Amino acid sequence: MTTFLLRRIALIIPTLFFVSVLIFGLQQLLPGDPALAMAGEERDPSVIAFLREKYHLDQPLPVRYALWIEGVAQGDLGESIRIKRPVLELITEKLPVTAELALLAILISLAIGIPAGIIAAVKNETLIDYGTTMAALWGLSIPNFWLGILLILLFSVELGLLPASGFVSPGESLKQNLLTLIMPAFVLGNALAAGLMRHTRSAMLQVLGMDYVRTARAKGLSERVVVLRHALRNALIPVVTLAALDLGGLLGGAVLTEQVFTIPGFGKLIVDAVFNRDYAVVQGVVLFTAFAYISLNLFADLAYVVLNPRLRT
Amino acid sequence: MKKLLLAGIGLALSAMLAGGPALAQTAQTLRIGLAEDPDLLDPTLARTYVGRIVFASLCDKLVDITPELEIVPQLATEWQWTDGNKGLVMKLRQGVKFHDGEPFDAAAVKFNIERHLKLPGSNRKAEISAVTGVDIIDDHTVKLVLSAPFAPLLAQLTDRAGMMVSPKAAQAAQASGGDFSTRPVCAGPFKFSERVAQDRIVLERFADYWNKDQIKFDKVTFLPIPDSTVRLANLQSGGLDLIERVMATDVEAVKKDSRLKFADITGLGYQSITANLNNGPRSKNPLGQDPRVRQALELSIDRDAVNQVVFNGLFQPGNQWVPPGNPFYVKSLPIPGRDVAKAKQLLAEAKAPNPSFTLTVPTNPETLQAAQVIQSMAAEAGFDIKIQATEFASSLDLAVKGDYEAYLIGWSGRTDPDGNIYNFVSCKAPPALNTPHYCNEGVDKELDAGRAIEAPAERLAHYAKVAERVLADRPVIYVWHPKWLYAMNAKLAGFTPYPDGLIRPQGLRMQ
Numbered sequence: 001m002t003t004f005l006l007r008r009i010a011l012i013i014p015t016l017f018f019v020s021v022l023i024f025g026l027q028q029l030l031p032g033d034p035a036l037a038m039a040g041e042e043r044d045p046s047v048i049a050f051l052r053e054k055y056h057l058d059q060p061l062p063v064r065y066a067l068w069i070e071g072v073a074q075g076d077l078g079e080s081i082r083i084k085r086p087v088l089e090l091i092t093e094k095l096p097v098t099a100e101l102a103l104l105a106i107l108i109s110l111a112i113g114i115p116a117g118i119i120a121a122v123k124n125e126t127l128i129d130y131g132t133t134m135a136a137l138w139g140l141s142i143p144n145f146w147l148g149i150l151l152i153l154l155f156s157v158e159l160g161l162l163p164a165s166g167f168v169s170p171g172e173s174l175k176q177n178l179l180t181l182i183m184p185a186f187v188l189g190n191a192l193a194a195g196l197m198r199h200t201r202s203a204m205l206q207v208l209g210m211d212y213v214r215t216a217r218a219k220g221l222s223e224r225v226v227v228l229r230h231a232l233r234n235a236l237i238p239v240v241t242l243a244a245l246d247l248g249g250l251l252g253g254a255v256l257t258e259q260v261f262t263i264p265g266f267g268k269l270i271v272d273a274v275f276n277r278d279y280a281v282v283q284g285v286v287l288f289t290a291f292a293y294i295s296l297n298l299f300a301d302l303a304y305v306v307l308n309p310r311l312r313t
Numbered sequence: 314m315k316k317l318l319l320a321g322i323g324l325a326l327s328a329m330l331a332g333g334p335a336l337a338q339t340a341q342t343l344r345i346g347l348a349e350d351p352d353l354l355d356p357t358l359a360r361t362y363v364g365r366i367v368f369a370s371l372c373d374k375l376v377d378i379t380p381e382l383e384i385v386p387q388l389a390t391e392w393q394w395t396d397g398n399k400g401l402v403m404k405l406r407q408g409v410k411f412h413d414g415e416p417f418d419a420a421a422v423k424f425n426i427e428r429h430l431k432l433p434g435s436n437r438k439a440e441i442s443a444v445t446g447v448d449i450i451d452d453h454t455v456k457l458v459l460s461a462p463f464a465p466l467l468a469q470l471t472d473r474a475g476m477m478v479s480p481k482a483a484q485a486a487q488a489s490g491g492d493f494s495t496r497p498v499c500a501g502p503f504k505f506s507e508r509v510a511q512d513r514i515v516l517e518r519f520a521d522y523w524n525k526d527q528i529k530f531d532k533v534t535f536l537p538i539p540d541s542t543v544r545l546a547n548l549q550s551g552g553l554d555l556i557e558r559v560m561a562t563d564v565e566a567v568k569k570d571s572r573l574k575f576a577d578i579t580g581l582g583y584q585s586i587t588a589n590l591n592n593g594p595r596s597k598n599p600l601g602q603d604p605r606v607r608q609a610l611e612l613s614i615d616r617d618a619v620n621q622v623v624f625n626g627l628f629q630p631g632n633q634w635v636p637p638g639n640p641f642y643v644k645s646l647p648i649p650g651r652d653v654a655k656a657k658q659l660l661a662e663a664k665a666p667n668p669s670f671t672l673t674v675p676t677n678p679e680t681l682q683a684a685q686v687i688q689s690m691a692a693e694a695g696f697d698i699k700i701q702a703t704e705f706a707s708s709l710d711l712a713v714k715g716d717y718e719a720y721l722i723g724w725s726g727r728t729d730p731d732g733n734i735y736n737f738v739s740c741k742a743p744p745a746l747n748t749p750h751y752c753n754e755g756v757d758k759e760l761d762a763g764r765a766i767e768a769p770a771e772r773l774a775h776y777a778k779v780a781e782r783v784l785a786d787r788p789v790i791y792v793w794h795p796k797w798l799y800a801m802n803a804k805l806a807g808f809t810p811y812p813d814g815l816i817r818p819q820g821l822r823m824q
Contacts, residue, residue, distance in 0.1 A: 032706035036713060036745065040352075040360025040436055041725060042736075043713075043745035050434040082352050083510055084492050090510060149542055156550035164547040165538055167512060262538045264512035272350065272511060277706055 004305065008298055019290040020072065023283050024065050033057075034277035038081050055081055055279075068283065077287070078280030080273070087284035090269060097167060098258070098265035101188070102250035104181055106243055108189030109196055114239065116193070117200020121235075122227055124205060132197065139194030144187050148260040151183045165262040184261040188254050192246045199242050203235035248296065252289050341531035343805075345816060346544045346556035350511050350537035355494035356476035357428055357435045362725050362814065363537070365473065366557065369815040370516055370533050372499030373523075374475035375403060375422070376467060378728055380578065380811050382640065384467055388417065388477060388500065398462035398767055405453040409523045411479035412504035419455045423447040424480040426457065437474045441466060462765040464772065468729035472813070502528045502818055511537060529807075529822035545800065548573065554805050554823075557816065559798040561624040561679070567800040576799045578810035579629045579636050581726025581733070584680070586610070586672070586687070586719050586790040591750040593715030599665035600718060601749075606663050607787040609656040613694035614687055616648060616792055623683045629794040633780060634724075634733040636794040641730035641773055643780040656694035669697035670718040675705040683792070684721050712748040720748065723795070728813060730776060735760050738783055751788035 035051040036043065052058040056067055071078055077087035120132040156164035162183055168176035207213060208231050216230045217223075255267035262268075266285065273281035351364035356372055359365070375389040389403040409417035426447045429437035443463035448456040459466070469475065482498035485491075497505050502524065503516035514535040518528060536553065538544040541560045547553040549570065559567060559575075567575045588607055589596040599606045616630035632648040635641050660666050674684040681702055688698040698719075703711065712720050727733055736742040739760050740752035756779055763775040783789070797814040807820035 030707075032704070032710040033713075036710055037706040038360075039745075041362070042360070042436060042439060043743060044436060044439045045743045045745065046438065047434055047436055048745065054434065080510075084353060084494055085510065093510070149546075152543060152546045156552070157546050160550055162550075163552050164550045165543050166536060166547075166552070260540060260543060262512075262536070262540070262543060264509060268511055275704070275706065 005302070008301060012294055012298070015294055016287070016291060020069060020283075020287055021065070023286045023290075024061075024068065027279055027282055028061060030274070030277065032277055034081070034279055037277040051081070068280075072287065077284035080278050080281050082273075082276050082278045082281075087280050090281065091266075091285060091288050094264060094266050094269045097169075097263060098251060098254070098267065100170070100177075101181055101185055101254065101258075101263060101265060102247055104185035105188035105192065105250055105254075106247050108185055109192035109246065110243060112189065112193035113196025114200050114236075116197040117239075118204055118227065118232065120197065120201040121204030121208060122223075129201075133201075136194040136197045139190050139197075142191070143256075144191060144254075145256045145260045147190065148184065148187045148257060151187065152260075155183060165260075167263050167265075180261075181263075184254070184257050184263055187257050187261075188250060192243075195246070196239055196242060199239050200235060203238050204231060207231045207235045248293065251292065343530040343533045343555070343818065343821060344553045345533065345535050346547055346553040347535050347537045348541070348544070348558040349539060351514065351535070353494040354497045354505070354508070354514070355492075356473040356478060356497075356499075357432050357437055358494060359473055360436050366814070366816050367514055367516075367535050368473065368476060368499075368501075370503045370818045371497060371501045371505060372476040372478065373409075373501045374472065375470045375477070376475055378468075378471045378811065378813065380809060382728060382812060384471060387475075389470075392467070394767055395456070396458075398464070398765070399459045401457040401459070401466060402450070403455050403457070405455065406523060407453055409500055410521045411477075411482070411500045412498045412519055413479050413482050414521070415479045415481045417477060417500050418452050419449040421477055421480050422455045423449055424483075425477045428478075428483065429474055440469045440472075440474045462767075464764055464767050465727075465729035465731040468727065468732070471728055503533050506532070513537075524819065527819040529820075530818065533818060548800055548802070551802075553802075555799065555801040555808070555816065557797065557799055557814070559800045561627045561798065563800075564625065564627060564798060572803055574801050574803050574805070574808075576801070576808055576810045577627065577796045578812055579638070579794055579796050580814055581635075581728060581812050582724050583631060583634060583636070583726065583733070583791050583794050584683070584721065584723040585792055586721055587712070587749055588719050588788060588790070589715060589717055589749055590786075590788050591752075592744075592748060595715060595718055596749075598670055598718060599663060599668040600670045603663045603665065604786055605659045606665055606668050607790065608785075609659040609663070609694055610691055610696060611649060611787065611790050612652045612656040612659070613691040613696060614790075614792065615651040615690060618651075618690070619683050619686050620793055622686050623679055624793070627798065628796050630792070631794045632784065632791050634737075634789075634791060635730050639730070640769060641776055643773070643777045645777065646780050646784055651690070653694050660695050667695045667697055669699070671699045671701050672719045672721055673701050673703055673708050673711060673717045674721045675708050676702045677705075680721060680723075687721075687792070713745045715748070715750075717748075726813075730772075731760075731764055734776075734779065734783075735764070738779075738788060749788040751783075751786065753782060753786065756782050 035048045035057050038051050039047045056064050068078065079086055080090060116132050120129045123129050152164045155162040163180050167180050170177040213226060213231055216226045255271055258265045258267040259271060270282060270285045347363050347366060349361065349363045351367050352361045353359050354364065354367065356368060373388050375387060376384050377387040379385055388406050388409060390406050392401060392403040395402055405419060405422065411417060426444060429435055429441060430444065443459045443461060443466060444457050445460045446458045448458060450456055477500055479498040483493050486493035502519060502522045504519045506515040506517045508514045516533045518531045522528060538547060544556045545559065545563055548556050564575060567573050589601050620626055620628050620630050629636050630648055631637060633642055660668065672684055674681055684700050688700055691698055711717050724733060736746040738747060738751050738756060740757050759775045759778045763772050766772055797810055799810060801808060804824045805821065806824050807822050811817065
């Protein structure tokens with residue numbers, strides 16, 4: 001167990017090193033000169049030269065990498081050229097926003113996907129099944145930004161029920177916070193619900209055909225109890241795995257949805273940074289995301305070990 | 314199923330809200346929707362147009378402009394050119410305080426001008442580089458000393474170069490290693506309260522503002538919302554009071570909506586086709602080498618049609634670096650009409666009946682559409698234009714390196730005509746702006762003369778000579794002048810659009 005743990009932790013360092021080299025290298029492939037992009041419309045040669053020097057853009061690539069990684073090793077992810085704020089501070093500011101949005105989106109997707117999947121499975125090969133499957137297909141294929149705009153037009157402009165965009169922190173007003181997040185969370189959840197519904201349906205169909213379900217029915221249990229208490233529990237395992245994967249994806253930032261609803265989260269942070277050639281922010285955010293993924297994976301592996309004694313060698 | 318769900322959510326929410334408006338705020342806050350997130354809130358370092366909108370509420374300037382581009386007092390009450398136009402004496406307003414309570418005086422002006430000139434990375438240095446020093450004549454009189462006469466100086470002081478920050482706050486920020494731009498202290502109607510990057514900038518009313526009778530709001534909140542549809546939706550749903558840069562195609566909807574008001578004004582900037590004349594091997598093609606081909610290109614374009622098709626007729630067609638109607642527009646050189654026959658004839662004379670070139674276009678839907686209209690018009694004269702849509706920062710880099718043949722690019726415009734022409738065609742211009750590497754000594758002589766004298770009529774005479782040459786050589790073919798399009802809550806009164814596009818809070822109020 002200890003060896004396993006140590007081996008896994010030891011692997012984090014080379015993995016992060018590899019990721020950092022990859023991010024740094026890939027970013028250099030972006031066309032466009034960051035100093036020129038940052039110098040403003042006036043493009044004053046002295047300002048361009050100043051920015052090049054200050055942010056080491058005039059140094060060879062390995063030197064720039066060394067300077068950056070030296071800071072990272074000391075917990076300094078650098079500073080945004082555009083707004084002169086530490087990258088770490090920006091990340092800690094944006095992460096809770098994206099996390100809350102992701103969590104709400106997952107809750108919505110579960111609330112829609114699982115019941116829809118159960119109904120489709122129970123009413124297999126009926127009009128209801130076809131209807132839900134069609135709806136799921138619709139949910140999968142509808143573009144997020146388009147659904148977002150439609151919802152804004154309906155609930156904000158026509159009905160005047162919800163703020164069209166923006167974000168209010170829960171500390172400021174929980175009600176306003178939920179009101180601003182409900183539409184983007186629904187847009188994200190809707191797309192994920194479709195996948196969850198399909199998985200629930202096929203898992204349920206498989207389980208419903210099993211012997212123990214027939215036994216349960218033969219005992220005279222009501223259909224409700226058979227489906228919800230006996231079948232669903234087993235069918236949910238792959239669904240929960242999928243939902244966990246979805247959550248991981250959402251934490252990386254829902255770029256389009258955050259853009260449409262102007263939510264100051266991770267996705268918007270990185271997109272704006274790419275367009276403004278704010279290298280330090282791009283590098284910092286990607287490295288942080290990679291670190292978060294690796295750590296989560298480690299926790300997941302540990303959980304497996306705890307749950308499954310056969311892995312404890 | 315989905316419809317049911319939607320209806321369900323709608324019902325639940327309406328029950329929750331009991332019909333109340335979503336973002337109920339006090340009437341004392343003015344909420345302005347911006348098209349982008351501003352950059353640094355330090356007048357010396359700032360570089361974006363959108364940041365200037367925030368500065369208009371935060372930092373007063375020495376002088377301001379009227380909608381007719383006349384220069385009027387703000388923190389300076391009167392001024393006079395002396396020493397053969399090598400000195401600008403300014404009398405300063407008395408009783409003005411910075412947001413930190415520090416007095417605004419001659420020493421503060423000296424500090425600010427020197428900060429613009431000396432702070433590393435200053436974006437103002439080039440704008441006022443003619444200034445060599447500031448003499449304090451008395452507590453409320455200063456003299457800006459110039460190395461050579463520079464008429465555009467006064468116009469520069471109507472913008473960020475004329476903005477005054479509190480010397481004490483700026484020095485304190487520098488001494489503590491902090492960053493002034495994260496907590497700017499100026500002398501404008503509102504003081505800085507908070508900023509959440511990419512989300513909002515909040516300013517609070519400054520109780521000791523010298524012109525406080527003109528300020529009717531307790532707070533101004535700027536919300537950057539890049540998507541124009543979403544920006545408008547926020548206004549329609551009552552989440553915002555005023556938005557800038559409405560899409561031309563949305564103007565009809567705004568005008569029809571009784572809850573909204575519309576305002577517009579021709580800006581100071583332009584959009585143009587810049588041809589690569591002399592910047593590397595890609596200039597070696599008929600368009601870059603033969604002025605007749607460029608003349609043919611201009612004659613093949615119907616500027617009115619571009620305006621009608623792409624901008625619903627809202628923008629202003631133009632052929633010079635200032636819009637028709639500007640005091641420095643050269644009236645003897647009006648917009649040439651479309652003449653396909655003459656264009657074909659010119660191409661035949663140039664022995665290039667079907668010149669082909671690539672037009673680099675930044676990826677913006679409106680600009681791309683305009684490029685397509687130009688492409689099809691020019692095709693009728695025999696041109697074969699390939700449109701290369703390129704992300705903005707990349708396109709800029711390509712243009713500076715000379716890796717382009719023609720570039721559909723704009724300039725946001727400056728109050729003084731010098732700011733719209735000098736750096737784009739002068740031999741001494743920074744190569745990052747004069748991307749065609751155009752150079753004509755005669756033009757330079759006139760441009761320098763236009764800078765050195767004060768009288769508008771005499772300046773115009775020099776700019777007329779510049780126009781005769783540059784409009785014939787065509788390193789830049791000016792096509793249209795964008796208008797600033799605003800939409801606002803119908804109850805918002807007192808809004809005046811200015812050619813510089815800035816939103817001045819003075820006089821704005823809710824009815």
